[in-house]
Amino acid sequence: MNWLRGFLLVATAxxxxxxxxxxxxxxxxHADSGDANWLTYSGSYSAHRYSSLDQITKQNVSRLRxxxxxxxxxxxxxxxxxxxxxxxxxxxxxxxxxxxxxxxSGRRLWSWSPxxxxxxxxxxxxxxxxxxxxxxxxxFVGTLDAHLVALDAKxxxxxxxVVVADNKTGHAxxxxxxxxxxxxxxxxxxxEAGIRxxxxxxxxxxxxxxxxFWTIPAPGEPGNETWGGESWKTGAGPTWVTGAYxxxxxxxxxxxxxxxxxxxxxxxxxxxxxTCSLVALDVDSGGLKWHFQFTPHDVHDWDACQIPVLxxxxxxxxxxxxxxxxxxxxxxxxxxxxxxxxxxxxxxxKQTWAERIDEHGRPILIPGMEPSEKGTLVYPSLQxxxxxxxxxxxxxxxxxxxxxxQMGSYYFKTDADYEPGQPFLGGGEQALSGDQASGVVRAxxxxxxxxxxxxxxxxxxxxxxxxxxxxxxxxxxxxGNVFALDDQTGKPLWQFQTGGAVRANPMAFAVDGHQQxxxxxxxxxxxxxxxxxxxx
Amino acid sequence: xxxxxxxxxxxxxxxWIAAAALVLWSAAHGANGGPPADRPSDAxxxxxxxxxxxxxxxxxxxxLSDGRHLFETQCARCHGMHGAGGTGANLTRxxxxxxxxxxxxxxxxxxxxxxxxxPGNWFLNDQQIEQVARYVRSLGHAEEESLPGDADRxxxxxxxxxxxxxxxxxxxxxxxxxxxxxxxxxxxxxxxxKALMHPGTNSPKNEAGYAAYLVVVAALDDGRVVTGxxxxxxTFTIQLRDAQxxxxxxxxxxxxxxxxxxxxxxxxxxxxxxxxxxxxxVAYLAGLRGDTQ
Numbered sequence: 001m002n003w004l005r006g007f008l009l010v011a012t013a014x015x016x017x018x019x020x021x022x023x024x025x026x027x028x029x030h031a032d033s034g035d036a037n038w039l040t041y042s043g044s045y046s047a048h049r050y051s052s053l054d055q056i057t058k059q060n061v062s063r064l065r066x067x068x069x070x071x072x073x074x075x076x077x078x079x080x081x082x083x084x085x086x087x088x089x090x091x092x093x094x095x096x097x098x099x100x101x102x103x104x105s106g107r108r109l110w111s112w113s114p115x116x117x118x119x120x121x122x123x124x125x126x127x128x129x130x131x132x133x134x135x136x137x138x139x140f141v142g143t144l145d146a147h148l149v150a151l152d153a154k155x156x157x158x159x160x161x162v163v164v165a166d167n168k169t170g171h172a173x174x175x176x177x178x179x180x181x182x183x184x185x186x187x188x189x190x191x192e193a194g195i196r197x198x199x200x201x202x203x204x205x206x207x208x209x210x211x212x213f214w215t216i217p218a219p220g221e222p223g224n225e226t227w228g229g230e231s232w233k234t235g236a237g238p239t240w241v242t243g244a245y246x247x248x249x250x251x252x253x254x255x256x257x258x259x260x261x262x263x264x265x266x267x268x269x270x271x272x273x274x275t276c277s278l279v280a281l282d283v284d285s286g287g288l289k290w291h292f293q294f295t296p297h298d299v300h301d302w303d304a305c306q307i308p309v310l311x312x313x314x315x316x317x318x319x320x321x322x323x324x325x326x327x328x329x330x331x332x333x334x335x336x337x338x339x340x341x342x343x344x345x346x347x348x349x350k351q352t353w354a355e356r357i358d359e360h361g362r363p364i365l366i367p368g369m370e371p372s373e374k375g376t377l378v379y380p381s382l383q384x385x386x387x388x389x390x391x392x393x394x395x396x397x398x399x400x401x402x403x404x405x406q407m408g409s410y411y412f413k414t415d416a417d418y419e420p421g422q423p424f425l426g427g428g429e430q431a432l433s434g435d436q437a438s439g440v441v442r443a444x445x446x447x448x449x450x451x452x453x454x455x456x457x458x459x460x461x462x463x464x465x466x467x468x469x470x471x472x473x474x475x476x477x478x479x480g481n482v483f484a485l486d487d488q489t490g491k492p493l494w495q496f497q498t499g500g501a502v503r504a505n506p507m508a509f510a511v512d513g514h515q516q517x518x519x520x521x522x523x524x525x526x527x528x529x530x531x532x533x534x535x536x
Numbered sequence: 537x538x539x540x541x542x543x544x545x546x547x548x549x550x551x552w553i554a555a556a557a558l559v560l561w562s563a564a565h566g567a568n569g570g571p572p573a574d575r576p577s578d579a580x581x582x583x584x585x586x587x588x589x590x591x592x593x594x595x596x597x598x599x600l601s602d603g604r605h606l607f608e609t610q611c612a613r614c615h616g617m618h619g620a621g622g623t624g625a626n627l628t629r630x631x632x633x634x635x636x637x638x639x640x641x642x643x644x645x646x647x648x649x650x651x652x653x654x655p656g657n658w659f660l661n662d663q664q665i666e667q668v669a670r671y672v673r674s675l676g677h678a679e680e681e682s683l684p685g686d687a688d689r690x691x692x693x694x695x696x697x698x699x700x701x702x703x704x705x706x707x708x709x710x711x712x713x714x715x716x717x718x719x720x721x722x723x724x725x726x727x728x729x730k731a732l733m734h735p736g737t738n739s740p741k742n743e744a745g746y747a748a749y750l751v752v753v754a755a756l757d758d759g760r761v762v763t764g765x766x767x768x769x770x771t772f773t774i775q776l777r778d779a780q781x782x783x784x785x786x787x788x789x790x791x792x793x794x795x796x797x798x799x800x801x802x803x804x805x806x807x808x809x810x811x812x813x814x815x816x817x818v819a820y821l822a823g824l825r826g827d828t829q
Contacts, residue, residue: 124658192659375609412609417661428659430613433745435796458771459744478744479770492789495772 023085023134025181029247036510038084041131041176042390043507046310047244049392051508054469055515060530061472061484061494067516067529068106073097077503078520079128081176081390084509085153089518090134091525092176095120095127096143098151103511106527110156114143123170123423124192130242130388130505131176133184135204140184142173148186148202160207164188164200169420171195176242178252180283183210187239191257191303194424197237199254199279201286211286215239215256215274223273231268234418236260237275241305241388244323249338251289252281253310253323257303261416263371264299264426271296276304278325280340290340292361294327299370300353300411301382302329307390309400310337315344315447324446326391326402328384331357332449346449348442349385349404353378371427375410381437382409382429383460390464390505392473397487399443399452401473405460407437441465441475443490453490464505466517474517476502482519482526498526603671606664610657611672614741619675620724623740624654630676633721633826642669653741683725683819685812690820693813702802705824712765712781713749713802714740718826728821732814736800751801752776754786755793762786765801 023039031037032044033052042049056064072078076094083090088109089101095116100109120127122144133140138159139151145167150159164186165171170193178185183201191197197215202208215237217223224232236259243254259268259275276295279288295302304327311322315334323337330351334344342361347354354363369378383405391402409429416426431437439457444450463476472493473485482502483495500522507518516529608617614624621627634649635641645665648656660668694700700709703716719728730738739747750766752774762784764776774794776784779801788794809817 373609414606414664423659423661425659425661428610428657430610434741435746435750437745456771458769477771481771483771492772497770497773 045245051468053515092129112156133177133179135179146171162207189240191236191238194234194260213286226270228269253308255304261426330385371411371413379408381407392467394467403461455490463502466506474506603667685815685819687819690816735802
């Protein structure tokens with residue numbers, strides 16, 4: 001029997017690879033404590049996109065080199081944030097493929113692709129996906145044709161597949177779901193198709209819908225009075241970027257997108273709640289606890305689909321539970337996350353549309369900055385001072401790092417016809433491109449939004465940032481650079497030319513005790529680590 | 537929920553938007569006035585745009601005015617107000633290089649041309665794209681511009697001024713500046729004249745919107761100064777082509793000075809050529825349509 005015992009020993013030794021890919025809710029709650037994994041889209045429920053791993057430091061980062069590269073199978077834009085669970089990496093490939101990779105070798109373990117209709121609609125954005133969620137032994141993904149699908153984490157086999165909404169009416173999913181206690185929260189895209197937006201919760205075990213929060217209130221509901229006539233029916237308000245969650249308050253924090261039509265506000269007089277707002281929802285019922293609208297009656301497509309970052313810190317001499325957001329409209333906001341109380345706002349990027357934000361958090365508009373037939377030059381551009389790509393909050397430095405777009409646009413206004421499944425826009429933009437635009441990675445003091453340092457980028461970025469306990473901030477450029485900055489000064493310490501535009505968020509994990517940094521670029525996912533042995 | 541959306545069909549003209557907004561606002565506050573779906577599509581004539589009240593319009597078809605209007609706001613910045621070209625191509629030709637037929641033209645208006653500065657216009661709907669394409673096609677029926685110069689004599693000016701040292705025509709010449717073999721298809725005569733007099737003031741753009749021949753002066757930490765045209769750039773590096781057609785690959789952290797000088801490596805011919813020479817040279821360049829051997 002010795003040979004059998006020997007076999008079992010060997011088998012046991014090899015088993016830790018995905019032996020038990022269980023991610024109970026409790027593990028997600030404590031994802032902040034920083035083990036070798038990356039368990040949610042933003043790394044933690046508080047959406048810090050911060051890694052507690054500190055092996056890669058300011059001193060050794062110059063030696064960073066590629067550990068492996070995974071090439072996606074069909075060319076397209078990669079916006080995925082990979083998750084790493086017990087030595088397996090889960091990535092999404094455009095448009096809605098999920099692939100599991102062995103983190104040691106980069107080799108594929110399984111891959112699943114939905115049967116996508118050829119005429120799948122994605123109105124106003126490219127066919128992308130930003131990642132998956134995991135809970136227990138299941139991986140969850142939203143598809144471009146607006147399904148939510150549960151896959152067995154070990155094999156990729158489908159556990160359930162539900163239709164969230166009809167893709168023919170322009171509903172689509174690009175966001176990574178958020179897994180909470182027994183529930184999968186998923187947002188919807190379609191802000192340029194005149195949808196009526198919502199945020200959904202599904203039973204993680206069965207796929208049954210548990211609740212739906214409509215981002216546009218119906219007649220008789222509070223907020224409907226902010227929509228003229230029937231305009232609420234096509235009011236948009238998509239929820240296309242993953243939000244944050246406070247497990248103690250049991251509140252979800254989710255950014256709501258633009259009103260429809262985007263640039264012709266005459267068709268929807270009023271403040272247009274809850275577009276361009278942050279909503280705090282009870283996780284069990286989907287009920288609205290509070291809301292805060294950043295841009296009332298938006299006419300520039302400055303949706304609030306950015307990452308709400310939950311921060312516990314001293315604010316004006318008092319310990320407070322905050323939610324902060326660097327908004328697409330170029331202002332940085334600090335709110336109390338239990339009550340929604342507006343505490344502070346300050347411009348963090350060039351803007352020419354508001355004199356200031358008043359004491360209630362409402363912008364005082366500069367006249368004449370609306371889109372026009374001949375075009376109106378306004379900062380920031382349609383794509384905003386920042387966009388879906390993530391900021392990072394470092395618990396080390398108490399700074400919020402934001403990839404900032406410095407770009408203006410001529411905004412145009414035209415007619416808007418609503419037809420189901422067609423663009424519902426009412427205008428467009430011509431952005432000032434090339435040398436007339438640029439970008440920065442900007443470090444903000446988390447309580448004030450004050451600029452602490454800048455690292456200049458050639459062009460307005462489409463990539464998020466990651467900060468680490470090693471004192472570094474990682475990011476990427478449209479021109480293919482992946483870089484590391486000193487988190488205190490913004491000084492560049494390392495860069496690597498990937499050869500393809502970076503349009504994703506970085507994350508970090510560790511395998512066999514070795515920290516790795518991951519960022520997609522071009523048609524590939526790059527994994528960087530330190531050489532395992534000192535090179536001569 | 538969405539069954540009711542299908543019955544919505546809004547058609548609101550920009551020209552009565554202010555009035556409509558008032559109606560909507562009143563409706564929202566309990567006053568009389570129906571939702572926009574109740575409104576007729578042409579509630580009031582538009583004095584500023586007489587075409588809009590034309591019989592064709594009333595019959596539910598569109599004439600070229602919608603396309604022209606879109607062209608003037610969305611396309612004219614690069615293609616010129618009359619489509620004769622600027623940093624974008626000259627469109628006043630019956631045959632467009634990238635668009636052999638109407639379908640291709642509509643695809644270009646919608647999706648742009650990869651590898652060029654021509655962007656996609658995703659925010660235009662199918663009808664607007666068709667209107668723009670039809671207007672662009674109509675530009676090709678315009679009469680060929682009559683130029684004052686003598687193209688044959690212009691070809692001699694091209695030789696005597698040494699333009700071929702930097703520019704290719706039909707495979708002959710140098711490769712520092714743009715290939716001019718097809719320049720008459722790409723640019724109108726006004727643009728060509730300005731490029732000779734004031735080079736670099738309206739430089740063509742690449743796919744990402746950057747000036748294609750931007751002059752950069754870089755001071756290296758070893759004391760050398762390199763002046764050249766930017767070939768490519770990222771946050772950390774820049775690649776230049778100097779007047780001798782040498783390529784320089786520079787790291788920005790090694791530079792002690794770095795300036796985007798603008799202008800052009802090409803000299804101005806404002807003083808060097810008389811008016812007749814300029815007319816002739818423009819006529820020659822405008823006649824280069826990619827078929828010169």
